[in-house]
Amino acid sequence: MSNKPVVAAIDFGTTYSGYAFSFGYEFQVDPLRISCTNHFHTRSGAGMSLKTPTCILFSPDQRFHSFGYEAEEKYSDLLMDEEHEAWYYFKRFKMILYNGQDLKRDTKWQASNGKPFPAIKIFSCAIEYLVNHMLSTMDGKLAGVKRDDVHWVLTVPAIWDDKAKHFMRTAAEMAGIKGENLSIALEPEAASFYCKYLPVEKLSDTGKSEISCFQTGKRYLVLDAGGGTVDITVHEVLHGGHLRELFKANGGPWGGTTVDKAFKDFLESLCGQQTLAKFERDFKDDYMDLLGEFEVKKRTVSPELDQKVTLKIPITLHEAFQDNHGRSFREAVAERYDLQGKLVFAGDKMRVEPSLMKSFFQKTCDTIVGHLKNLFSKSELSGLSIILMVGGFSESPMLRHAIQTNFPQTRVVVPNEAGLAVLKGAVIFGHQPKIVSSRVSKYTYGIGVIRHAQSDDPPEKLFQESNARLMCKDTFSKHAEIGQEIEVDSKLGGLTYCPASEDTKYLKIALYTSTKKTPKFVDEDGCTLLGTINVKLAKHGGHERKVFVRLMFGGTELGVEAIEVKTGKVTKAFFDYLE
Template sequence: MAHIDDYLVVAAIDLGTTYSSWACSFRHEYNKDPKNMKAIICPLWNSGDHISEKACTAILVKEDGKTLDSFGYEAENKYVHFADDEAEELHTWYYFWRFKMLLYNRKISRNMTLESVNGNVMPALKVFALAIGYLKNDLLENVCKKMVDVIDADRIRWVLTVPAIWDESAKQFMREAAVEGGIPNEQLTIALEPEVASLYCNIVPVEITDGGKVLPFQGGTKYIIIDAGGGTIDITVHEVIGDGTLKEICRPNGGNWGGTAVDKAFERFLIGLVGNSVYDTFKKTDLGDYLDIFRDFERKKRTIEPGKTLPVPIRLPHRLNERFNEDNHTDLVGSIQGKGVTVTSDKLKMQSDVMQGFFKDALEQLGEHLKSLFGEGSLDSIDTIILVGGFSDSKMLQTHVKSILPNKRFIVPHEAGLAVLKGAVLFGHNPSVIGHRICKLTYGVKTSVTFENGKHREDKRKKVGNEDLCVDVFDIHVNKGQSVKLNEKQAPVVYKPQKNGQKTVSFQFYSSTDCNPEYVTDNSCTELGKITINVLGKTHDDNAVEVTLSFGGTEIQIEARDQKTGKATNTKIDFIEKN
């Protein structure tokens, strides 16, 4: 296999909550002109009704639970066709839609499952692997058509994007899914979505001088990137350094306030109109109509603006009215008048303020978060805010953020919805461009040290052989808020096995929301995973290993060496629960 530094192509995959796609560019074209966005190849996706720059995130899996039938709009349309024809596949196949948020803010295990829209269950890792594998294969098929010779797969650098606010277990899960989907682990780089969007904005000219000339950001410029996607809104703050690299000056933050939060508010509204029983039955038995409602809502929510007064029509399937009638012995049309909604035979017409109300919770949470960020005072001097991501096109979002921060300059760059995808390609060509990052948390390992009276808590004293040890000590490797450089290794920490002949040394790896936690049992601490190091089975005093962790990249890296010989030992860090 060729060394990855000999790559010919950078291929990026953005598996989003609502929309997904791939992009790539050739190394020789990037070297010729790194700022040439036209050199980045992006596909167009046909929904049947329109051409889109991204495909909806949906997969259709055959009844064996292993074979992917279709992806994106093709999967969606085919499944709607099953529903219309009441085909057997409607119940025996698996249709997954908007599944990425499963990985947000939860404990992740390799054996967790995903329930499909029609109630069938599959391993979550398999679902993600099939989706990533499809995008990988589609990229290869399309790019190879443009080449005289087939691209050597060993000479592709793959980049997979994830939200910056995801934890290490979610990043590892995505890496393992990509490997199962056919991407070699050693050729894969994980990229953080707001970071690569920032890189895109730093290369694509976004500033306009007094003379009307368009320029990229200059050295010393500080700006905030708000990456508003379907599932999450990621926020990061960067400074342009004189050498052209970017320095993170505020740890990544954000929440699950993306475009799907608006969809969920609309769904709660529908349930309030027809009742849980009717809605659940409709969703299970009339899936084609159910998907049509949300496809129509997706189109309408992109056009709604503050101050607009015209009612917004949403397609109302006849079957929903029938289900309501069967359950309530009355017609839906007459039962919901006067709620800001009117119903005709095939339309649900909502007053504009009702439609705007679906944005309320997500925008208020984002607004409170921004007020909190700027309330700390450290960001007051930053006057430029860049909005990217598919949700950034929403006038509702733009207007609300401007009302929260009225004295700031707002920029929505050209192709804001593709900023992450194209930025990921640029990042793949030059991963060192993000030169400094801020640690989100304090990281370290659980260890034991010689007990010291007056320093350690008495309840942490434990007798091991002839020695009194203090157990559950949080051995800090890096502190929350600390600025770390790319590829910068922390000072090595020496560990010894506690027993003679021990073949491996294992440590529990922890994080803390405190800067200087003392014990891993403190309320601020969370166990993240396990570090396992192979040792040589020598005597206790002659078997020390030096452990070095690096926190400046998009993933935490670990290295261990025999202290006496300097020889690297087999080491791994596992953030995913076994069960």
């Protein structure tokens, strides 16, 4: 249990972000008593929302200006006044961390104005905004709550690597959250925790009256479909309600934004790459409005849709097409034989036939279904008969229909608040961080070492020490294997290492991951350097100053324990992955 009076979670999503919190005394009475009310003003103050868009705006001097709906509104005004070029605007920037191998502390990303901007500052300012907003909201419920009175939980996709998780922790600490007051929750796990506490009537499935997902011995797959990624974990329920992960976290970049991408590709096929680029560059506000309207309309698309969907096409797109092609956009579309009866214009409206709207979901749904079929074919997942769908994209009737149709023998369960399951579950995780008893390693972990040469070592790796011993460099010393089940709070792979020379003051421990079970060298394909730490050695003892090294799998993050054998001195640390 958390020793703080409050647990608060920040769900940092690809498309939308939000927060929720609960007090310790509330959790004891009812774990589902979680505060998650309408806090965010929508654009133009038209209403209030549980979440706000994941977009952020910085002024020309790179100072934080606004986040969410406020950032959208301000940037829209700047666009209309043609004053946006000097400002730094980022939208849906979370996906940049999906492949985080090249992340460094000083990594810079390109803003909307084409200029580089510190990546860590984008995330730290966004987190700081959400923290301050939440403290202000919380103050209305219990005055005087301070930042250090709260145990904070940040959500991340389970498929992210250790470097991306560490990046988020670093950003949160830069935002003023103390490391000891911060936990990282894996999104599909968090959603599972929330659903575990829901009463039966709050879950819906394919018409079956009895729902027993969380009975002891049950195995179920969590499909967390968000805006950017589809994140999948597989759990078995143990005695006492604890969960065991059966298969390594997996998934891919197949979230709801891929449907938007299909629509943008369709627009490009209509008007051409040059015209669409000109429209986006010169009329950015209209471009954003068109995509925003599609975002709203796509939520209404279901397999039963039998009426045309109307989208307002800005006049500026017609003008851009006319400038580039010397003819009318309407006439060009009307001449497309493959679109006869599927697309018509009425004034400034484009009427889209139902089958065409549904087609924007096809590739995404096919990819997710194909991935699930591959998972269900694996022997480790035998006995799996339940799919628990969570995340905002799981609320799409098109995705739900695709899953139910392709897995008719599997129970598909969707909570009423699928889009809030991760956020509320992260609060529960903050109160009960030990609910998962074991996880499956996504990688093989090892330390880069120099060892005595072997007969099959490549010549380019060999060298002689001063005492004429033949050594081999860049070798992979394995501590944990991909697919290995690892208990939470365990310490694995205890191995002893010695310094390379007698005058070495620090033993540098470099941690690598590999997608292979038994890599031999750290520079093989599939190997990645995660980070390093330095262990200070005793002054005397030469080569015999041994260090015993174990990896610490304490939860969702990886640490290291190094014990100097001679002195018994223990060094515990998280690797710095951003050097």
